[in-house]
Amino acid sequence: MTEARRGLTLGIAAYVMWGAFPLYFPLLDPAGPIEILAHRIVWSLVTMWALVLLNHRLPQLRAAVADRRRLRLLALAAAVITVNWGTYIYGVTHELVLQTALGYFVNPLVTVLLGVLVLGERLRPLQWAALGIAGVAVVVLTIDYGAVPWLSLVLAFSFGTYGLAKKSADVGAVESLAIETSILAPLALVYLGWLTLRGDSTFGTEGPGHALLLASAGLVTAIPLICFGAAATRVPLVTLGLLQYLAPILQFLLGVFVLDEAMPASRLAGFAIVWLALVVFTVEAVRHARQLRLTVGASTAA
Numbered sequence: 609m610t611e612a613r614r615g616l617t618l619g620i621a622a623y624v625m626w627g628a629f630p631l632y633f634p635l636l637d638p639a640g641p642i643e644i645l646a647h648r649i650v651w652s653l654v655t656m657w658a659l660v661l662l663n664h665r666l667p668q669l670r671a672a673v674a675d676r677r678r679l680r681l682l683a684l685a686a687a688v689i690t691v692n693w694g695t696y697i698y699g700v701t702h703e704l705v706l707q708t709a710l711g712y713f714v715n716p717l718v719t720v721l722l723g724v725l726v727l728g729e730r731l732r733p734l735q736w737a738a739l740g741i742a743g744v745a746v747v748v749l750t751i752d753y754g755a756v757p758w759l760s761l762v763l764a765f766s767f768g769t770y771g772l773a774k775k776s777a778d779v780g781a782v783e784s785l786a787i788e789t790s791i792l793a794p795l796a797l798v799y800l801g802w803l804t805l806r807g808d809s810t811f812g813t814e815g816p817g818h819a820l821l822l823a824s825a826g827l828v829t830a831i832p833l834i835c836f837g838a839a840a841t842r843v844p845l846v847t848l849g850l851l852q853y854l855a856p857i858l859q860f861l862l863g864v865f866v867l868d869e870a871m872p873a874s875r876l877a878g879f880a881i882v883w884l885a886l887v888v889f890t891v892e893a894v895r896h897a898r899q900l901r902l903t904v905g906a907s908t909a910a
Contacts, residue, residue: 615842619851622835625828627858630700630708630867632828635821639810641698643803644825646796647811648693651826653789659782659830669783679787681777685770686788692766699759705863706871710749711763712856713882716849717742717889718768726772734892741885749878781837785829849893853886 636644660669672678699708717739723729731739750756774784803809812819840848860879863869 611842615839616847618835619839619843619848620854622832622839623851623854624858625832625835627855627862629696629828630705630859630862633697633700636818636825637701638814639818639822641694641701642799643810644697644701644822645690645694646799647822648697648825648829649690649789649792649796650800651823652785652829653793653826655826655830656782656786656789659834660786663782665780665783668780669786672777672779672783672787678777678779681773682779682784682787683791685773685777685784686791688766688769688773689788690792692763692770695759695762695766699763703867703869704759705859705867706869706875707757707759708763709856709859709863710757710879710882711760712767712859713853713879713886714742714746714760714764715767716852717885718764719771720889722765722768722772732892732896734888738885738889738892741881741888745878745881745885748881749875752872752874752878781833785833844897850890 633644636647639647660666672682696708696711699705720729720731720735721739724731746757746761749760777784779787800809800811804811810818811822839851864871
């Protein structure tokens with residue numbers, strides 16, 4: 609198997625696992641969303657630190673911690689990923705999987721918008737068109753739901769901000785998440801301790817299978833991240849950009865065909881407009897990448 613094909617396989621595996629998350633978190637019932645979130649943080653901390661030590665990444669982690677700017681960015685990343693994880697867990701445990709899927713469909717467009725608002729980047733005409741179409745979709749879905757789809761927007765903006773902070777910090781994926789969970793773990797442990805003292809903790813009270821499922825949250829977080837990291841070094845960014853739609857597509861299909869969430873015609877119309885925005889956005893991105901390659905090739909030949 610070539611490196612490119614191996615990278616493609618690993619990328620598909622990462623996004624398929626992320627897309628299957630709506631089947632995992634409901635298994636943690638009767639634990640509530642905040643308890644699940646706290647366990648995910650704590651067990652991710654254990655997993656990521658084990659990976660740091662096993663892969664001899666401690667020097668890189670120390671260098672990131674010593675850089676105050678990077679540490680501030682990772683602290684921001686920790687805060688927004690907490691919001692993202694918590695919102696997502698709430699969504700998939702409260703039969704709102706379609707809203708979570710919508711959030712990750714919209715996320716690429718939000719990332720571009722954040723680039724304009726935060727980094728001062730300039731958008732090309734078709735990118736503006738995609739954002740405009742997405743805005744129409746939000747209006748249609750707001751009318752359908754009877755309220756702004758806040759859960760979707762929180763997921764999109766929190767993950768977009770997370771990606772922006774991580775890109776600016778420029779720290780490896782494993783050590784980055786190890787630092788983020790180290791920042792978050794004290795609060796998570798305090799909350800879990802408080803639950804235990806109140807007698808409301810489900811860890812160990814619902815049988816060993818439930819405790820094992822809660823503890824598996826660290827591996828569930830780490831494995832797709834490792835696959836994604838390995839894919840990112842082997843396949844072009846355009847390919848990764850296309851693969852990112854796999855997760856929300858799977859979540860959408862699970863929501864409609866497995867979890868039986870309602871999909872009236874008005875809601876389907878809103879999703880269809882989002883997909884149209886993504887088609888415009890993706891076609892423009894692929895065309896722009898091709899033009900860049902041709903320009904670089906021409907300059908190299910000259």
